[in-house]
Amino acid sequence: MTENTNKPKANTLWGGRFEGGVSDIMEKINASIDFDKVLYTQDIKGSIEHCKMLADNNIISAQDGKAIQEGLKQIKQEIEAVEFTFSAKLEDIHMNIEARLTEIIGPAAGRLHTARSRNDQVATDFKLWVRDACDQADEALKALQMALVEKAEENIDVILPGFTHLQSAQPVTFGHHLLAYFEMFTRDRDRFKDARKRLNECPLGAAALAGTSFPINRHQTAEALGFNRPTANSMDSVSDRDFALEFMAAASISAVHVSRLAEEMVTWSCAQFNFIQMSDSFTTGSSIMPQKRNPDAAELCRGKSGRIIGSLNSLLITMKGLALTFSKDMQEDKEATFDAVNTYSLIIAAMTGMVKDMKVNKDKMRAASNVGFITATDLADWVVRILGLPFRNAHHITGSLVSLAEKKGCDLDGLSLQEMQSVEPLITEDVFSILSVEKSVESRISFGGTAPSEVLKQVKFARERIG
Ligand code: ARG
Numbered sequence: 105m106t107e108n109t110n111k112p113k114a115n116t117l118w119g120g121r122f123e124g125g126v127s128d129i130m131e132k133i134n135a136s137i138d139f140d141k142v143l144y145t146q147d148i149k150g151s152i153e154h155c156k157m158l159a160d161n162n163i164i165s166a167q168d169g170k171a172i173q174e175g176l177k178q179i180k181q182e183i184e185a186v187e188f189t190f191s192a193k194l195e196d197i198h199m200n201i202e203a204r205l206t207e208i209i210g211p212a213a214g215r216l217h218t219a220r221s222r223n224d225q226v227a228t229d230f231k232l233w234v235r236d237a238c239d240q241a242d243e244a245l246k247a248l249q250m251a252l253v254e255k256a257e258e259n260i261d262v263i264l265p266g267f268t269h270l271q272s273a274q275p276v277t278f279g280h281h282l283l284a285y286f287e288m289f290t291r292d293r294d295r296f297k298d299a300r301k302r303l304n305e306c307p308l309g310a311a312a313l314a315g316t317s318f319p320i321n322r323h324q325t326a327e328a329l330g331f332n333r334p335t336a337n338s339m340d341s342v343s344d345r346d347f348a349l350e351f352m353a354a355a356s357i358s359a360v361h362v363s364r365l366a367e368e369m370v371t372w373s374c375a376q377f378n379f380i381q382m383s384d385s386f387t388t389g390s391s392i393m394p395q396k397r398n399p400d401a402a403e404l405c406r407g408k409s410g411r412i413i414g415s416l417n418s419l420l421i422t423m424k425g426l427a428l429t430f431s432k433d434m435q436e437d438k439e440a441t442f443d444a445v446n447t448y449s450l451i452i453a454a455m456t457g458m459v460k461d462m463k464v465n466k467d468k469m470r471a472a473s474n475v476g477f478i479t480a481t482d483l484a485d486w487v488v489r490i491l492g493l494p495f496r497n498a499h500h501i502t503g504s505l506v507s508l509a510e511k512k513g514c515d516l517d518g519l520s521l522q523e524m525q526s527v528e529p530l531i532t533e534d535v536f537s538i539l540s541v542e543k544s545v546e547s548r549i550s551f552g553g554t555a556p557s558e559v560l561k562q563v564k565f566a567r568e569r570i571g
Contacts, residue, residue: 135192136435139442141183143197146232148180150225151201153328154308155216163219163318168212175209176201196435197229198222219320221312223342223430228308230437232329234347237445238300241355244452245293249286249570251459256282257563261556263541264379264469265478272476275541278469279563280554282459285365286566292358299354303347306331310341313429343429345419348441352416355448359409362451366405369458373399378468383461386454401458405451415444473541477506477516482544483535491530501528 126134152173159169179201182188194200199222205213256279266276306326309316315338322334335341372379382399390396418440422433480502487498504527509516512523517539524531537543549555552562 131192134195134432136196136438137190137192137194137200139439140197140226141190141200142442143226143229143233143438144180144183144201146229147197147201147225148176149232150228150308150325150329151216152176153325154220156328157321157324158215158218158318160324161319161321163320164215168215171209171212172205172216175205175213178208179204196222196226198225219309219311219316219318221310221342223312224307224310224338227310227342227344228306228329230345230441231303231307231347234351234441234445235300235303235330237351238296238303240445240449241296241351241358241452242293244449244456245289245296245358246570248452248456248459249289249293249566251456252282252286252289253563253566253570255459255462255464256280256286256559256566259464259466260559260563261545262464262466262469263473263545265473265475266554272473272478274481274548274554275473275478275544276554277545277556277559278464279556279559283559283562283566285361288361289358290569292354292361295354295357296351299347299350302350304330304332305335306333307335307341307344309334310338313339313342339429343426343434345423345434345437348437349416349419349423352412352419352441352444355444356409356413356416359412359448359451362455363406363409365455366402366409369402369462370399370406373397373402377472378465379472380465381463382458383463385461386458401454405455405458408447408451411447412444415440415447470541474515477509479516479539479541479544480506482538482547483516485547486535486538487528487531490532490534491528 155164155169155172155176158164159166164172179188182204188200188204190200191203194203202213202216205216259278259282262278263275264278264281265272266274266281306322306329308325308329309320309322326332326334335344369380369382371377373382382397382402386399386401387397388400390398419437422436422440426433483505484495484498484502487493487501488495491498493501505516505519505524508523508527509519512518517536521531521533521535524535538547545554545556547555549558552558
């Protein structure tokens with residue numbers, strides 16, 4: 105049985121009115137130090153700027169201010185040298201650092217928390233951390249986009265079947281297919297940038313929830329920490345976790361894009377498709393079947409995207425019923441967000457590597473594209489353009505020709521002119537000039553279309569937009 109007695113170990117940071125200590129179970133459920141210690145950089149940075157501001161505004165003495173800042177810098181070094189002992193009894197990173205500061209500089213440490221609460225402190229630390237995560241996501245996506253553009257350019261005129269309903273629809277170029285993902289990742293980068301813009305207001309100085317009676321300068325701390333301005337409402341400041349939700353929403357959408365590309369890679373690399381070969385670096389062998397090359401990294405990208413979406417859901421559900429302002433439920437924000445950030449950065453890095461390494465089997469793609477009457481739309485378009493018939497009639501005529509070819513067991517260009525004319529007497533020899541997959545893709549020159557000439561323009565445009 106777990107021991108559940110109240111031992112006298114009142115917390116010295118808030119223990120004034122507490123006689124007994126907390127139970128072991130309370131300590132366990134309450135402590136966040138195991139995961140929030142990663143916030144130490146942000147916590148110390150925030151504390152140093154808060155301390156400077158307090159001293160500049162004569163809220164604490166210059167001497168105490170100096171001692172506090174030096175103590176905080178020493179703590180940072182101790183943590184980085186792995187000499188710092190984190191304690192679950194001190195709950196979280198904020199109290200661990202403050203307790204150590206007291207050990208180092210004595211009672212003056214107690215002045216650091218003037219005009220501040222852990223509520224605005226944690227919101228500030230966490231925002232700074234998520235802000236960095238937005239910047240890192242942008243950098244990582246940029247690398248992935250560069251890999252995609254390179255591959256797209258190399259494969260500008262490689263033809264493969266384009267699918268709808270996973271049925272061969274129209275031939276497309278592989279460069280074009282890859283640039284579709286470029287567009288998704290462009291929107292993802294915009295979403296992270298947009299989330300960053302919105303989060304960039306500083307909660308520090310909101311104190312517990314109501315602001316403070318001390319003559320603080322919130323603009324000073326906001327600016328020093330790289331925020332655009334202080335948050336405008338103290339209650340919102342300590343209860344807002346939109347920034348973490350927005351990061352995870354952007355990461356979830358982006359992870360869905362990664363997952364779709366991963367799914368395509370899994371399919372493309374199977375023996376039946378054999379469109380691509382994935383490198384040794386991102387595949388594994390089977391312990392029993394020597395012929396196998398399993399696309400594990402792609403499968404894990406697909407799988408881990410679920411975890412990111414799960415983290416978003418977890419925090420949305422945590423937040424949805426909370427009255428203003430801070431409630432301890434909100435401490436659950438961190439593990440979900442940290443996991444989402446780490447998982448996201450891993451899948452983007454893996455996808456970048458897979459795209460770079462991927463070998464394209466042009467011949468297999470080309471051969472697979474010439475099936476399933478894939479140029480039927482080209483034939484219908486020819487009937488409209490050359491014979492001047494309405495598209496609906498052309499569609500009908502082409503349908504009959506497909507059916508004829510199906511009966512004959514050949515492709516559309518396997519039909520003789522006579523057979524074609526048995527369906528539509530106006531058809532001429534010229535029709536055979538548009539039935540190849542090459543002619544088909546070459547003709548798709550509309551803006552954003554699949555023609556190699558157009559894809560080349562899109563490659564250039566993509567490069568301009570990468571930034
Ligand atoms: N560890 C807490 C968190 O992660 C810090 C804020 C605690 N505030 C409080 N009033 N208990 O959110």
